[in-house]
Every structure is written in C-alpha cells, then in structure tokens.
C-alpha cells in the first residue's frame with residue numbers, strides 16, 4: 001500500500017459529450033421541418049474513482065477512444081466532469097494533445113510566457129528559465145515564428161520544454177511525445193526519469209505498453225470510459241493485451257477465411273527438454289522442444305503453425321512459424337501433434353510463457369492459445385534483461 005499523500009482524487013467522475021450527427025438524406029426528407037442535425041449523448045468516462053499518490057508514475061492505457069485523453073484532461077482541470085468530483089494539490093503542468101495549450105497566432109516566445117503565466121510563474125521567473133526552455137526545445141531558430149507554422153514535432157518540443165521547466169509537482173503527459181524524433185523522445189524520457197527521482201508525480205497516457213511496464217508504478221486500463229484494471233503494470237498490460245487478442249479473434253472469427261476453417265484451434269502447447277520431459281526451469285543454451293496439439297474439424301489446407309515466447313506482461317521475445325521456415329504443412333484433419341525444436345535458447349533471468357497459433361498461409365491468424373505453458377530462467381543473479389549470457393570481467 002502506498003502511504004504518500006494523494007495529489008489527485010477523482011470520485012465517481014463521469015464525462016458526457018453531446019455528439020451532433022448529420023441526419024441521413026432520407027431522415028431529412030421525412031422530417032424536413034426539423035433541424036438537419038440530431039443530438040446524441042456519449043459517455044466518454046463512467047463512474048471513475050482514482051487516487052493518485054505523490055511521487056508515483058501512473059500509466060493510463062486502453063484501446064483507441066476508451067477515454068484516456070478525456071481522463072487526463074479531467075485530471076488536469078481542462079475539462080469539468082459532468083458529474084463527480086476532482087480534487088488536486090500542488091502545481092500541475094500538462095502536455096496534452098497537439099493544439100491544446102498554445103495560441104496559434106502567437107510566437108513561440110509569446111506562448112512560453114503565456115503558458116508559464118497560466119501555470120502560475122511570474123514574468124521574472126519565466127525570464128530566468130527562458131533560455132533553458134528554448135535550449136531544451138532545440139528550436140531556437142523558430143522561437144519568434146508564430147506557432148501555427150510549427151511542425152507537430154516542433155510544437156511538442158516547445159510544449160514539453162515549458163511543461164518540465166515550470167517546476168510542476170504533477171506532470172500530465174499525453175501520447176503527443178510520440179511525434180518527437182527519437183533523440184528528443186529519449187531526452188523527454190530522461191527528463192521524466194529525473195522527475196521520478198525528484199519524487200514528482202507523473203500521469204502518462206500511452207500506447208507503448210512495454211514503456212508502461214518499464215516506467216510506471218501502476219497502470220490503469222480504460223475500456224469504454226470505465227476503469228477495468230487498476231494495479232501492477234504487468235497485470236494491467238497483460239489484461240489489455242488479452243482483451244486486444246479477444247477482439248482480434250472475434251474479428252478473425254467473423255472474417256470470410258474463418259468460415260473456411262470453423263473450429264480450427266490450438267489445443268495445447270508443451271515445453272519439453274531434450275529427453276521429452278516437460279520442464280519448468282531452463283538452463284542457458286538448452287534446446288526446447290515445443291510440442292503443439294492442434295485440431296480442425298474440417299480438413300484445413302495451406303495452414304501455418306506458429307509458436308512464440310512472451311514475457312508475463314505479454315511482450316513478444318521470440319516467434320517463429322512454418323511459413324517463416326518455408327515449410328508447407330500437411331492437410332490438418334481432426335487432432336494432430338507437431339513439434340518445433342528451438343536450439344541454443346539463451347534467455348535472461350525471469351519467467352516466460354509460450355503461445356501457439358494457427359493461421360492461413362499469407363492470411364489471418366485463425367486461433368492463438370496464449371500463456372499455454374510457462375517456464376523460468378535463473379542465472380544466479382549475474383545479469384538482468386531479456387538476453388541470456390554469462391558475463392565475466394576480463395580486465
């Protein structure tokens with residue numbers, strides 16, 4: 001349990017938007033006298049309770065349109081909730097979607113001053129930080145250009161530079177960082193890490209799930225405006241990946257190719273050692289015999305068998321399939337067993353999971369069995385990371 005004070009507290013927060021839709025031509029003809037638009041309520045957030053503790057880094061994740069940016073804006077006070085309460089403490093700086101925060105007709109310089117004053121900085125303090133802000137942004141050549149002529153990357157560079165230089169207690173970052181080039185993204189991540197060391201609070205919206213596992217203390221998964229998981233980043237990203245997988249499978253099931261192979265599926269995956277025994281602990285350089293049971297009620301031609309190794313958060317570490325191996329599989333009828341041998345497996349210490357999959361040659365995946373088997377790798381604590389190796393200090 002975190003015992004640090006709460007800097008943001010949301011209770012029962014819902015956010016409704018009114019969407020105006022153009023009526024169809026038919027509707028317009030039938031109801032000619034009425035307006036051409038009709039209104040529809042849309043709930044972008046529903047009954048959200050959230051406590052964010054000082055000094056923590058929280059990732060907001062979820063599918064497109066699930067309400068992440070809306071939640072971030074509600075936390076930041078840019079949006080007032082339709083119902084519920086939001087309390088915040090301390091100075092809050094937000095880097096939101098492109099276009100928010102800067103005035104297009106003002107120059108970069110004018111926007112820096114305007115933004116800093118909105119965030120509560122005096123002119124004298126901004127004067128003191130100004131060179132550092134411009135230096136961090138790397139766009140000094142354009143600082144006296146109106147921001148409407150900025151590229152998205154230039155815009156984000158300046159916005160991020162302002163946000164991190166106003167000494168915020170809480171930093172809110174929407175996924176806009178992704179539009180910066182790689183060196184700038186790295187610079188931002190370094191800055192975020194130094195903020196974490198300073199004990200500041202960060203709320204991050206992102207689609208980079210591995211980054212969430214890497215950087216966040218906690219992750220909140222939103223789906224259709226509701227919080228579905230709030231907890232350990234590995235658990236949250238796993239849940240989200242599983243939900244993506246379920247959605248993908250439902251889509252594949254309704255695709256025309258699925259009807260050519262109804263019920264084709266992976267039944268089981270086993271990790272065997274060289275003697276054909278199932279194992280739980282892998283030693284460096286060992287081979288793995290991955291045994292897969294598959295089934296197709298109707299004869300299935302031109303199919304591909306795939307296997308993979310993943311981390312518990314669902315990150316893919318290794319994957320192969322019979323198409324990559326250039327091997328055509330025999331027609332699959334009923335239940336059959338296949339084996340793919342992986343030689344010289346060198347994984348870093350940790351837990352790993354195996355999945356099996358069945359696909360159409362150059363076509364969609366028909367079925368995947370995730371987390372079908374698991375094993376762990378230990379190396380006496382001499383290294384960390386996904387790659388397995390035996391390090392030695394030579395001189």
Ligand SMILES: Nc1ncnc2c1ncn2[C@@H]1O[C@H](COP(=O)(O)OP(=O)(O)OP(=O)(O)O)[C@@H](O)[C@H]1O
Nearest residue numbers: 017018019044062063064065066067068069070071
């Ligand atoms: N001002 C608005 N008026 C009407 N609908 C809105 C408004 N802002 C957001 N929405 C709708 O609310 C839903 C949630 O949007 P939001 O931007 O919060 O999603 P998101 O999870 O950040 O998505 P993405 O991953 O695509 O950025 C979407 O369906 C969006 O169309």
